[in-house]
Amino acid sequence: MSQLSTKHLLGIKDLTPEDLHLIFQTADQFKEVINRPIKKVPSLRDITIANVFFENSTRTRLSFELAEKRLSADVVNFSAGNSSVKKGETLLDTVNNILSMKVDMVVMRHASPGAPHFLSKHIDANIVNAGDGTHEHPTQALLDTFSIREKLGDVAGKKVCLFGDIVHSRVALSNIFALKKLGAEVMVCGPKTLLPKYVESLGVKVELDVRKALQWCDVANVLRIQLERQQLKYFPSLREYSQYYGINKGLLDSLDKEIVIMHPGPINRGVELNSDVADSDAAIILDQVENGVAVRMAVLYLLAGAGA
Numbered sequence: 001m002s003q004l005s006t007k008h009l010l011g012i013k014d015l016t017p018e019d020l021h022l023i024f025q026t027a028d029q030f031k032e033v034i035n036r037p038i039k040k041v042p043s044l045r046d047i048t049i050a051n052v053f054f055e056n057s058t059r060t061r062l063s064f065e066l067a068e069k070r071l072s073a074d075v076v077n078f079s080a081g082n083s084s085v086k087k088g089e090t091l092l093d094t095v096n097n098i099l100s101m102k103v104d105m106v107v108m109r110h111a112s113p114g115a116p117h118f119l120s121k122h123i124d125a126n127i128v129n130a131g132d133g134t135h136e137h138p139t140q141a142l143l144d145t146f147s148i149r150e151k152l153g154d155v156a157g158k159k160v161c162l163f164g165d166i167v168h169s170r171v172a173l174s175n176i177f178a179l180k181k182l183g184a185e186v187m188v189c190g191p192k193t194l195l196p197k198y199v200e201s202l203g204v205k206v207e208l209d210v211r212k213a214l215q216w217c218d219v220a221n222v223l224r225i226q227l228e229r230q231q232l233k234y235f236p237s238l239r240e241y242s243q244y245y246g247i248n249k250g251l252l253d254s255l256d257k258e259i260v261i262m263h264p265g266p267i268n269r270g271v272e273l274n275s276d277v278a279d280s281d282a283a284i285i286l287d288q289v290e291n292g293v294a295v296r297m298a299v300l301y302l303l304a305g306a307g308a
Contacts (some may be wrong), residue, residue: 004302008127011136012177020181024146026298027291034070034293047304052099053130054080057109058291059265060130062130063109067296076103078283080190091115092122100126106301107141108132108286126303134168134297138265139299141174143292145182148219150291151260151284156183161217163189163210164245164272167196167234168226175221176202188262189213190245210245215255217253221262222247222272242271262285 004019012020033041053061061077068075078098092271095106106124108116113135120127131137149155160179166172166188179186180203187205188195200206207213214220225241230276252259261273261283269275278285 005304007303008129009138009299009303010116010118010120010127011127012138012141012174012181013136015138015181018180018198020178021141023295023298023302024044024144024149026302027142027146027294030056030070030297030301031291031294032296034290037066040070040072042072043301044068044071044304047071047104048076049076049107049300050076050096050103051130052078052080052095052106054108054110055131056117057130059292060109063289063292064130064139064296067293067300070293071297073105073298073300074080076101081195091119095119095123099123105300128299128303131170133170135172136174136177137170138174139292139296140171141178142299143295144171144175144221144262144264145178146295147284147288147291148184148260148261149224150283150287152218155179157185158219159185159187160219160221161187161189161207162221163213163225163247164223165194165225165234166190166199166223167194167300169223171223176204178308180204186256189212191235210247210289211251211254214247214251214259215257217259219260219262220247222265223264223273224266225268230273238271246270246272246274247277248274249280252280252282262294263289263303264288 003045005016006014021026051064065075103125107128107130109130110132113133115132116127116129129138145155152158162172162175176186187207188199261277263273263285267273267278
């Protein structure tokens with residue numbers, strides 16, 4: 001198989017395990033490309049891609065932009081903060097105006113869950129979901145699982161625990177779908193107030209004790225406390241969260257094994273992760289960033305049909 005089973009990347013839920021393996025194999029090749037002296041390939045030089053971000057983003061937007069430029073695509077950047085959206089223009093009007101400039105692909109981040117799915121039903125361009133509200137963030141889950149595969153050789157059979165703010169995290173949901181499709185065992189760990197009520201129905205274990213969860217897992221994927229999404233108080237204070245759920249060097253040293261530490265960034269240092277862990281040899285956080293470019297190159301290349 002050399003093509004994805006779908007025209008869009010709306011969520012991991014829509015992908016098959018074969019799709020995931022194809023993306024990883026393609027990303028392996030692009031990872032070699034971005035480590036060469038000349039980092040560009042002409043694969044998408046006839047393709048125009050619009051990055052349409054209705055929510056703030058630094059890492060994801062830069063990673064997509066770099067991936068697009070490495071593939072020689074033409075890139076248009078659109079930020080809703082400086083646009084006619086402020087004047088009341090609808091999502092569909094905004095995107096249709098961009099498409100009338102002959103854009104082939106739209107990479108979109110939006111605060112409303114389901115916004116990319118809505119768009120995909122109304123426009124012809126390929127849509128890549130770069131995060132929709134608290135729903136999914138598929139490329140983050142792809143680069144996370146790719147990084148686990150690279151570090152441990154395979155994802156199947158590995159024990160992966162997601163720590164922290166699961167209820168607000170689109171990264172958590174996409175990771176759970178990807179890890180389960182690839183045969184990993186998945187656990188979530190955090191305060192009860194930050195765990196969704198339905199989480200066990202996704203086939204994951206739940207653990208409230210950080211030390212027990214760390215002892216169980218091969219990989220700890222530590223998620224950011226999303227203060228900007230919390231209208232309510234889900235825990236008394238950051239200091240108390242750090243005391244009970246923060247991961248520090250002492251805690252890791254007390255385990256009878258070594259585990260891999262991941263974080264999608266940006267890190268709240270001293271809250272979910274201490275610097276002595278984030279900067280340690282156990283952490284593959286900067287590898288995740290590098291892999292993000294290769295994985296996004298693979299997704300864009302495959303969606304453009306260049307792999308057909």
